[in-house]
Amino acid sequence: MMATGGGDGRRRGRRRSKMRLSRLYSFACGRRPTAVDDESSSRIGGPGFTRVVNANGGGGIPEYGYRSNSVSTTKYNVVTFVPKSLLEQFRRVANIYFLISACLTYTNLAPYTSASAVAPLVLVLLATMVKEAIEDWRRKQQDTEVNNRKTKVLQDGAFHSTKWMNLQVGDIVKVEKDEFFPADLILLSSSYEDAICYVETMNLDGETNLKLKQSLEASSGLQEDDSFNSFRAVIRCEDPNPHLYSFVGNIEIEEQQYPLSPQQILLRDSKLRNTEYVYGVVIFTGHDTKVMQNAMKAPSKRSKIERKMDRIIYLLLSALVLISVIGSVFFGIATRDDLQDGRPKRWYLRPDDSTIYFKPTKAAISAILHFFTAMMLYGNFIPISLYISIEIVKLLQALFINQDIHMYHEETDTPAHARTSNLNEELGQVDTILTDKTGTLTCNSMEFIKCSIAGIAYGRGITEVERAMAKRKGSPLIADMASNTQGSQAAIKGFNFTDERVMNGNWVSQPHSGVIQMFFRLLAVCHTCIPEVDEESGTISYEAESPDEAAFVVAARELGFTFYQRTQTGVFLHELDPSSGKQVDRSYKLLHVLEFNSARKRMSVIVRNEEGKIFLFSKGADSVMFERLSSSDCAYREVTQDHINEYADAGLRTLVLAYRQLDEAEYANFDRKFTAAKNSVSADRDEMIEEAADLLERKLILLGATAVEDKLQKGVPECIDKLAQAGIKIWVLTGDKMETAINIGYACSLLRQGMTQITITLEQPDIIALEKGGGDKAAVAKASKENVVKQINEGKKRIDGSVVGEAFALIIDGKSLTYALEEDAKGALMDLAVGCKSVICCRSSPKQKALVTRLVKESTGKVSLAIGDGANDVGMIQEADIGVGISGAEGMQAVMASDVSIAQFRFLERLLLVHGHWCYSRISAMICYFFYKNITFGVTLFLYEAYTSFSGQTFYNDWALSTYNVFFTSLPVIAMGVFDQDVSARFCLRYPMLYQEGPQNLLFRWSRLLGWMAYGVASGVIIFFLTSAALQHQAFRRGGEVVDLAILSGTAYTCVVWAVNAQMTVTANYFTLVQHACIWGSVALWYVFLLAYGAITPAFSTNYFMLFTDGLAAAPSYWVVTLLVPAAALLPYFTYSAAKTRFFPDYHNKIQWLQHRGSNADDPEFGHALRQFSVRSTGVGVSARRDARDLHLPPPSQSHSHSQTTST
Known part of the structure; x- marks a missing residue:
């Protein structure tokens, strides 16, 4: 180990006195390596193991080109926004069609001006791009918040605060208690003398228990900031990968190589706990970190309805092509037959002055070119404003989701x-x-709630599962629960136990007080918790490797066995002495800790008490503990098993507690085998350790079982x-x-x-x-x-x-x-x-x-x-x-x-059953209505074309065509998409089976879509023919002129506007003032358009100049026709809707009937029957648990597991 300078005594004095867990054997923390093994060294430098890091060398990124530590979850950047967002837009086939149509309007084939065709497309694209920009900017802001977090990095001989995004590979960083690791680090040393630290990995693997990490001995002496000034090392390791639980590499310090393992790696977004500080070297940054390697690139998601819309657009495009072909064929025939004696029959139409290609001698070419004209002319079959309207509706729907007070979490001030x-x-x-x-599902809180000791069940607390079952049954148990548990829940975290038989020291008078004493002593001793005493208040809190361990220690404390100190070799308690009734101090020498793992399913400690007696305390799963009990100790084994089954049925986590006293010879024999196994370097080292432990953990004496509630979110x-x-x-x-x-x-x-x-x-x-x-x-x-x-x-x-x-x-x-x-x-x-x-x-x-x-x-x-x-x-x-x-x-x-x-899982219920159902119902109805109104409008265009020999003459004025979807019919459908409610929120939650209309796609199936399209065709036919017939012999204007194109088209347009907007009033299930304003405002806007547009110079308004004031408004027939024709157009829907609702109602129709009739419903049993129909046998959930009990289902087979288990 390299020298790190003096001052060791002063540093140790400044550190808090805590247990150095790494000096006790555990299955989680093995021996500290001192040399490179052959397996790991042989892989370094090979494929997948090419990363080289110069620790404290300052040359990571420039030298090796490693990524920065900045992360981004956005879809776009400044350069890619326009091309990527446009590409996203043109994934929609309708936009491709309108782009082609807009380009064709610059040719002589266009039946209308290019400006009227380009403007709607540009508006749609810009509006959607603005929406995408806003949403991506929000992602950018959240990324910035993360990237701007601060950490301490070694610069110029001292540790300075810097942003996470500025970290580079090879930097030495100092992370302090309760901070997140800013990158993937190799642990060099910590505030503990033996360089261990505790890490919370909840953000990586979902576990709240603390993980123990330990640095190599070669770097553990780096205890102060200034000790890193001369520190240099080279790390060679695996390339970036998503494997959280494996790591291969080595570190070279002073020309000596040491192997690295997962025990030395600290992953980004895990959190330092129970450790004052650690030092580490950055090895993976940004998107190279394991957490980001596990995060796939954010996809551009499209809903199934939107994808189905593309298929519908394809269908409409096929129909558009078909009618364009039909029109072109008839146009070609009419063109060919128009020639008589070398001159056009219809010379009075002045075909030579037309922009349409019309050559009777080349009828086929005329027909082919007319096809493109027809494709543009019938373009209103494809709703250009559908996408932008849906975008607007979805934004407003999202706003209502965000503002829903029922999904607001007051404790954390977090809305949906x-x-x-x-x-x-x-x-x-x-x-x-x-x-x-x-x-x-959980709120990361375990509560000790019940226990079974010596065959007697203690604890009167009510679990979340029991509370839910009682609530559904209307049981008075709810009242008992409120009085029994409310106070304890509020007072002590992790402790929700109430039973006067053992509380306040009353356990000393119980028949099995000696067993109870040993039970709670085991809870206070058999763990790896670390006590922390608040210097101001004197209260003790515990840092535990798992939340249930903390709950056990808290329970022992509350029942008279307070764990208050741990040293490297001892555990110290304040115990309630049964004979005196006073608290006494007791110490237990800690000889060995055999930690829990998934294979052992148990944990044991071996301790020596003050009298010199040696005890093995063990706790674990019933499936492994019962088979290890002494065959002579079966007094309350079956009763305890029954209690465990009851606790499991209440949703509780259970552990069995047992112990045995060891004699000196037995312990000495175990200690010799166990120590030899630990020091072994053979391949079967772990198996030897397990065998040694297994021999000792037998012939146990049963104490009882604990029941801890893994506290679910509310x-x-x-x-x-x-x-x-x-x-x-x-x-x-x-x-x-x-x-x-x-x-x-x-x-x-x-x-x-x-x-x-x-x-x-x-x-x-x-x-x-x-x-x-x-x-x-x-x-x-x-x-x-x-x-x-x-x-x-x-x-x-x-x-x-x-x-x-x-x-x-x-x-x-x-x-x-x-x-x-x-x-x-x-x-x-x-x-x-x-x-x-x-x-x-x-x-x-x-x-x-x-x-x-x-x-x-x-x-x-x-x-x-x-x-x-x-x-x-x-x-x-x-x-x-x-x-x-x-x-x-x-x-x-x-x-x-x-x-x-x-903020909470429970809000998912309202998010799906209310907002999800509403949004699906609204969007489905909105799309169906959109196709209906566009087909209605398009059919009138087609029928007029048929009347004019498919000449390519537009029925409506250019700007009237362009503004139909934007101004006169879009606001009502947007209002419906935002405000409509087929069923109220209360009834959505009361009858959950209503939700199945979505997964079964009942409201957006092909039959429903085609039905609306057929209805649109029928409406268009009714409007065109009734309007034409009604105006055929009418006089207009002051001079008594008969109907011309402008009069006919203006009247038909008015009828269409009235019909499709009136249709909204009979389609909508729920009305607000906004919806009324949008519907009637859209109709009024058409009249305003006629007045304003007609007042503009004829060069721009063409045949609509003064149309309303001079031609339409003064004619009584106009008002009569625009009143009766829309009513006739609505008649098919009225007939179908009435028959279906009366004889073949959907599920939501039945609920609507109940909702509208309310308490005055003629048949109250219908509501009960409907409710029963909506409650399905699912096999899961509180209802299924209740039903299983009510039906007295046979109990599971008597085994060590909580239910019938097939481990095949």
């Missing part, structure tokens, strides 16, 4: 935020939700139940271990007693033996994959052979998921998952979460929604059709990558 408005209607079509656990069980009733499937993807994931599944009612679990895991004896045997990696991988595929196939067979109504849950770990997601296995995995009511993927890496999300999205073809709160969720949030970020939690990565952010 629709970060992009492109996907509003997708919120109403979600088929599958893929959710993270930690920070998403309203999570109810929200999941409501979403399940809406027909939405819910998958949990978490980085937590399998036991934790299963417990949270019970807590939020995704799992329940009686549900058969299909567990796919590679924790199989044959696979473990193969891995520990040091076999060929390819052989291990092949055997692992075959094992996983076998388990999947056996699971499918179980489902196929099951009885009707049997509920299955699929639980798969990350290692198995690696093989199950391969191309030839993922189809079988998806088939199995579809047959299960619940799916839980545990120990999932961020990449796996994204791949599972992609699998669900691509396999089902339906809308998927991913929701999470940490950087480890970014991949799946971006991969899903809709990404929802939970804001308010630490870190902004999930929110920055999301499409919508909310």
Whole structure:
């Protein structure tokens, strides 16, 4: 180890006295390496391991061209904005059509002026670009906030504060307690003498428990700022990659190389906890960091409705081409037949003065050129303002989502935020939700709530699951819950236990007081927590590797066993002495700590008390602890197992507590074997350690079991139940271990007693033996994959052979998921998952979460929604059709990558069932209406063309054509898209099955679309023929002139405007003053246009000059026709709507009937029947748990697990 100068004593004096956990053996922290091993050194410099970092050399980026530490989640920059946004716009086929049409208007083929064709297209493109710019600017601001965070970096011999974005590879940084790591670092030293530190990785893997990291011994002496002035090192390591849990490299210090492992790497966006400061060298920056490598590039998402709109546009374009061909053919025939004796028959039309190519001698050429004229002429079949109208509507819908007070979280002052408005209607079509656990379903708070000691159950607290079930049943248990738990919840974090039999020292009078004493003593001793005493108040708080460990220590403290100090070799308690009733100080010498891991499923400590007796204290999962109990100790084993099952049914996490006293010879024998195993450098070192521990952890004496509530966010069980009733499937993807994931599944009612679990895991004896045997990696991988595929196939067979109504849950770990997601296995995995009511993927890496999300999205073809709160969720949030970020939690990565952010999971219920349904219903109706009104308008154009031998003469004035979609019909449809409510919010939540109209696409299916199009054709036909017939013999103007083109077109245009706007009044389900103003204002605007436009010089207004004042307004027939013809055009809709609502009502029609009739409904039983129809048997949720109990389903098989488990 290199020298670091004097002052060691002074430095140690300035440090806080804390436990140096790395000096105790744990499975998490192995021996500190002192030399490069052959395996790692042989890989350095090869493919994938080419990175070289000059620590404190200052030449990282210029010398090697490494990326800066600035990160960007924006879609555009200053250079790419215009081309990329235009490219995005022209992904829409309608815009391509209008661009071509606009270009053709500069030729002689155009039936109208180029300005009237170009202006609407430019307006549409500019409006959408402005929207995109605003949304991307918001992303830029959030990126800037992250990039401008401050950290300390070594510059000119001292540590100075600098922005994260200015860090370079090779910089030495100093990170202090509760700060996030600004880049991926190699730990050099810390405030602890043995250079350990505690790291919270919640933003990476979702886990809240602290991870222990330790630097190499060669750099651990660098304890002060000035000790780095002469420090130099060269790091050679792997290239940037997304693997969070692996790292290969070495560091050269003073010409000596040392191997690096994941134990020395500190990842960006993880947080330093319980450590005053650490020093590290930057190895990966910006988008090279592992967290950013796991974040896929933000895609440009398009909703399924928008993609379907393109197909509709293709359909309309095909229709447009067809009628243009028909028109051109008839035009060619008419042109050919117009020649008589070498002269045109219709010489009075002066065809030689026309811009239209009209040569009877070349009729075919005339027909071909007329085709392009017709394509422009009938362009109103394609709604140019549809896209911009939808953009405006979605922006306003997003504004209402943002302003919804029911999705505002007052505690954190966090409203809902629709970060992009492109996907509003997708919120109403979600088929599958893929959710993270930690920070998403839970609020990162564990509470000790119940326990079983010596076969007696203690604790009267009510869990979230029990509360939700009681609420649905209307049970008085709710009142009891309020009185029993409210005070404790508010007073002590992590402690929600109430039972007068053991509180306030009353346990000393219990029949088994000795067992109770040993139970709480075990809780106070068997852990790795570190106490911190507040110097001002004297209160003790605990830093723990897991939140449930903290809850155990707090529970022990509240019940008379206060853990107040830890040294390297001892644990010190204030214990309640049963004989005196007073607090006494007791110390326990800590001999060994055997830490928990997923394979052991237990933790043990070996201690010596003040009398010299040696005890083994152990706690762990019931599945491993019961088999380790002494065969003679079975007095309350079965009762304890029953209590554990009850706790599991209440959604609680359980652990079994047991102990045994060791004699000196037994301990000495264990200590010798254990020490030899620790010091071994052979390949089977870990197996030797496990064998030594396994021999000691047997013949245990049962004390009881704990029950801790993994505190769910408020309203999570109810929200999941409501979403399940809406027909939405819910998958949990978490980085937590399998036991934790299963417990949270019970807590939020995704799992329940009686549900058969299909567990796919590679924790199989044959696979473990193969891995520990040091076999060929390819052989291990092949055997692992075959094992996983076998388990999947056996699971499918179980489902196929099951009885009707049997509920299955699929639980798969990350290692198995690696093989199950391969191309030839993922189809079988998806088939199995579809047959299960619940799916839980545990120990999932961020990449796996994204791949599972992609699998669900691509396999089902339906809308998927991913929701999470940490950087480890970014991949799946971006991969899903809709990404929802939970804001308010630490870190902004999930929110920055999301499409919508909310503060709590429970707000997802209102976001989907209310806003999602409304947006889907509104957008669907809006698009159908758009095509209806454009087809109505276009049909009148086509019919006039047919009357004029398809001459290419426009029926309407140029600017009247161009302004139809922009001024006279767009505002009402925008108002409907923003304000319409087919069903109120209360009824949306009361009848969740209404939501299925979205996933089943009932409101935007082809039959509905084609029906509206057919209705548009019918309306156009009615308007044109009735208007033409009614005006055929009418006189206009003062001179008594008969109808001319201007009069006919002006009247027909008025009828169209009235008809399509009046249609809005009968289509809308909900009216506001804004909607009325838009509908009647649009109609009035047409008359204002006639007056204003007609007053302009004839050179511009052409045949509409003084049309209204001189021609239309003074004629009574005009007013009669514009009153009766629109009414006749609406008659088909009235007839169809009345018949359908009366005889074939949709689900929302039934709810509308209830809503409108209210308490005066003639048949109150209809409402009850409808409600029952809306409640579906889903197999998951609080309702399913309640129904299972009510039906007295048979209990699960008596095993060590909480439910029937198939570990195939």
